[in-house]
Amino acid sequence: MGKTILKVDNLKTKYITRYNEDVYAVNDVSLEVEEGKSLGIAGESGCGKSTLALSLMGYYFAPLHYVSGDIVIDGKNISSLEPDAVRQSVLGQEIAYIPQSAMNALNPTRKIINFIEDVVLAHEPNSDKKEIRQLAETRFELLGLPKSVLDHYPVELSGGMKQRTVIAISVFLSPKILIADEPSSALDVSSQKMVIKMLLDLMDRGLVKAMIFITHELPLLYNVTDDIMVMYAGQIVEKGTARQTVFDPLHPYSKGLMGSIIVPEAGVRNSKLSSIPGVPPNLKHPPQGCQFAERCKYVVEECKTHEISMRPAEGDRAYRCIFGEDVLRKAYNNG
Amino acid sequence: MADETCETCLSGTNLTKIYAFGKSRTVAVDNINFCFNAGQVISIVGESGSGKTTLAKMLLGLTNVTSGQIYFRGKPLDISTSKKRKEYWKSIQAIFQDPYSSYNIFTKIDDVLLDCIHLRGGRKVPKEEKIAMMEEACRFVNLKFAELTNKYPFELSGGQMQRLMIARVFLLKPKILLADEPTSMIDACSRASILEMLLKLRDEINMTLIFITHDIGLAYFISDEVYIMEHGKIVESGSADEVILNPKEAYTKRLINDVPKIYEPWDLSTVDYHL
Numbered sequence: 103m104g105k106t107i108l109k110v111d112n113l114k115t116k117y118i119t120r121y122n123e124d125v126y127a128v129n130d131v132s133l134e135v136e137e138g139k140s141l142g143i144a145g146e147s148g149c150g151k152s153t154l155a156l157s158l159m160g161y162y163f164a165p166l167h168y169v170s171g172d173i174v175i176d177g178k179n180i181s182s183l184e185p186d187a188v189r190q191s192v193l194g195q196e197i198a199y200i201p202q203s204a205m206n207a208l209n210p211t212r213k214i215i216n217f218i219e220d221v222v223l224a225h226e227p228n229s230d231k232k233e234i235r236q237l238a239e240t241r242f243e244l245l246g247l248p249k250s251v252l253d254h255y256p257v258e259l260s261g262g263m264k265q266r267t268v269i270a271i272s273v274f275l276s277p278k279i280l281i282a283d284e285p286s287s288a289l290d291v292s293s294q295k296m297v298i299k300m301l302l303d304l305m306d307r308g309l310v311k312a313m314i315f316i317t318h319e320l321p322l323l324y325n326v327t328d329d330i331m332v333m334y335a336g337q338i339v340e341k342g343t344a345r346q347t348v349f350d351p352l353h354p355y356s357k358g359l360m361g362s363i364i365v366p367e368a369g370v371r372n373s374k375l376s377s378i379p380g381v382p383p384n385l386k387h388p389p390q391g392c393q394f395a396e397r398c399k400y401v402v403e404e405c406k407t408h409e410i411s412m413r414p415a416e417g418d419r420a421y422r423c424i425f426g427e428d429v430l431r432k433a434y435n436n437g
Numbered sequence: 438m439a440d441e442t443c444e445t446c447l448s449g450t451n452l453t454k455i456y457a458f459g460k461s462r463t464v465a466v467d468n469i470n471f472c473f474n475a476g477q478v479i480s481i482v483g484e485s486g487s488g489k490t491t492l493a494k495m496l497l498g499l500t501n502v503t504s505g506q507i508y509f510r511g512k513p514l515d516i517s518t519s520k521k522r523k524e525y526w527k528s529i530q531a532i533f534q535d536p537y538s539s540y541n542i543f544t545k546i547d548d549v550l551l552d553c554i555h556l557r558g559g560r561k562v563p564k565e566e567k568i569a570m571m572e573e574a575c576r577f578v579n580l581k582f583a584e585l586t587n588k589y590p591f592e593l594s595g596g597q598m599q600r601l602m603i604a605r606v607f608l609l610k611p612k613i614l615l616a617d618e619p620t621s622m623i624d625a626c627s628r629a630s631i632l633e634m635l636l637k638l639r640d641e642i643n644m645t646l647i648f649i650t651h652d653i654g655l656a657y658f659i660s661d662e663v664y665i666m667e668h669g670k671i672v673e674s675g676s677a678d679e680v681i682l683n684p685k686e687a688y689t690k691r692l693i694n695d696v697p698k699i700y701e702p703w704d705l706s707t708v709d710y711h712l
Contacts, residue, residue: 364654365654367698
């Protein structure tokens, strides 16, 4: 067992719409990431993946509000901090975030070196700019980025290069945990591979101690992360190792997701894809009982009335369903 | 008009497109030859900047051809006047990458679908029949027409918009559908349903589907024939099984290597940062 870097207990956050309705986008999420491990979060658009990322960082700016639960990073509880205090002492040093579209994350009128100066000066206002430059050059070389990038404007870089630059800037202060939110979905396959290699390199070199990787691309998640969590309507519906979740999904929703995997390997062509019918529930008025009941093939009357909690399963995993694992596996085998 | 029985749906000889601006010249599509058979699913695969979209625009008649000739059903394609172009567009339709910018934001969904019926010459059809046709099209793509009336496209999600696009094609019944990265902005779950719908639509109205993508896994899943493009040239082509299971060109091999897989290990050691 490694040291626990991030521990989240029953985290609940909500959006307040302008008509004063509460939308619980992260609902009762608990997770734990150990040193040297990476955790993947999978799910459809709108299931709360990105909100979870923002919540983990303590980034509570309206309309996002904190409700309850604890976030502990390396022994330090950040859930009770004010957003501004979080920005000063947590972001960058404890936890770093890579947004989906690096193209829009950089101010076009500033050079790359300026962003790095900003990051360092925000945490240590008395640093020397020459020293920062030296540090930046060493760090960029270490990460396989040319030094000349430092003096370029963001528009002069290609998409993949920009994304890698953003990663290098986010981890400049060697944070304990890195959250990558769809870091490669706007890129083509070759740049995607470079970005992933860079993230794994960061872990190997110990520049970040643990990683949370958010994407809807399951083959990617399977190759990158140690554990996978599946999210649906703000809740975790399944937790397990990457191999367990991809090859032996328990929750009917995970099963549906795994049916949509497309890879260029023999036997895939003209095979039947399974897609999940229907749309996710409107979280303004969440249904009673199981959130997935409306779209589930194996639904019974009880699903719609009983609140369902996570239940443990064999092999140190957990899922949120009314049925036992044997019943589910049998149902999947029968189609 | 074109020959109805011609096996070849769309073909091109020595097709070239050069973008010129001042003294700089960019060869986007470089002297390519192709032949798409009717009723098949053809994928064009390549990285960003390989000329896939430029080829698509030329096939659609949205941009001029610098040199070479496109043949539509064996006859040279003539879209010199706007009347001829509109006639051609009855046979070829497109779905684009970004569903959010594919619609006129001032047009209601009813009118989007109604326009398609009118384009097929259904202007004089009684109103009830038009509604029945629209309902059928929506049912085909798993949307409920009753929930869409009096709504605007921006009230739908990205996946729903893209499905509405397919409903349009269902009503228009073109001979060719050109889909330019139709699923790259959509999550994996909706992507599966959209691919299934495109294949179902192909069988339903017997059209040729030209599918443009950078994801070779998608291309393998959906297509009968695959064309691999690199820097404006077609480097490899053939049936999907042939090209993707036994690739010959180094470029094709690299594209296949770059896609994360689940049954085989994903080799990250080949990554060269200094590309």
